[in-house]
Amino acid sequence: MSDTVQFIETQDITDIEITSENKCDFCSALCCSYITQELDTPRTMHAFDVLLWQVAHKGIHVFKDGNGWYLLSMNKCEFVMPDNRCGIYETRPMICREHSNAACERDVPIDEGCDLYFQTFEELDNYCRKRFKTWDKRLEKFEAERAKAND
Numbered sequence: 001m002s003d004t005v006q007f008i009e010t011q012d013i014t015d016i017e018i019t020s021e022n023k024c025d026f027c028s029a030l031c032c033s034y035i036t037q038e039l040d041t042p043r044t045m046h047a048f049d050v051l052l053w054q055v056a057h058k059g060i061h062v063f064k065d066g067n068g069w070y071l072l073s074m075n076k077c078e079f080v081m082p083d084n085r086c087g088i089y090e091t092r093p094m095i096c097r098e099h100s101n102a103a104c105e106r107d108v109p110i111d112e113g114c115d116l117y118f119q120t121f122e123e124l125d126n127y128c129r130k131r132f133k134t135w136d137k138r139l140e141k142f143e144a145e146r147a148k149a150n151d
């Protein structure tokens with residue numbers, strides 16, 4: 001399992017039947033620990049170069065699943081309380097209200113089921129090298145063009 005999701009139990013669940021009613025009581029608010037943002041499907045070297053810059057930042061991952069490409073930011077919502085409950089439950093956003101615990105992050109890590117998942121610069125760089133024959137040459141080309149423009 002990757003470090004995408006840390007499975008942290010908050011109570012001893014031995015001998016306790018987990019139901020939809022009590023499931024969240026035994027979870028460290030995994031679904032409140034990240035955000036995703038849908039991306040335009042990257043196709044060009046430039047688009048992947050931008051993703052490379054983004055994934056170079058701590059906690060920023062990129063994945064592709066059956067719905068498309070997404071940026072994932074591993075940052076806990078500031079309203080998660082010490083007991084892992086929502087501190088603004090009455091006014092929480094719609095997306096939080098729509099989220100079901102039927103088949104959620106507690107059951108399946110975020111990266112499971114993705115077609116592609118990149119957690120680091122190196123992972124995405126290696127993918128791009130396979131995808132684009134001239135991937136490494138892009139930097140050389142860029143620098144040559146800039147030098148020419150400055151002549």
Ligand code: SF4
Pocket residue numbers: 023024027028029030031032100101104105106
């Ligand atoms: S919905 Fe799932 S991930 Fe979210 S708090 Fe409940 S059990 Fe945890």
Ligand code: SF4
Pocket residue numbers: 031032077078079080081085086087088089092093096
């Ligand atoms: S607003 Fe509440 S339910 Fe929504 S992500 Fe934050 S803590 Fe979770």
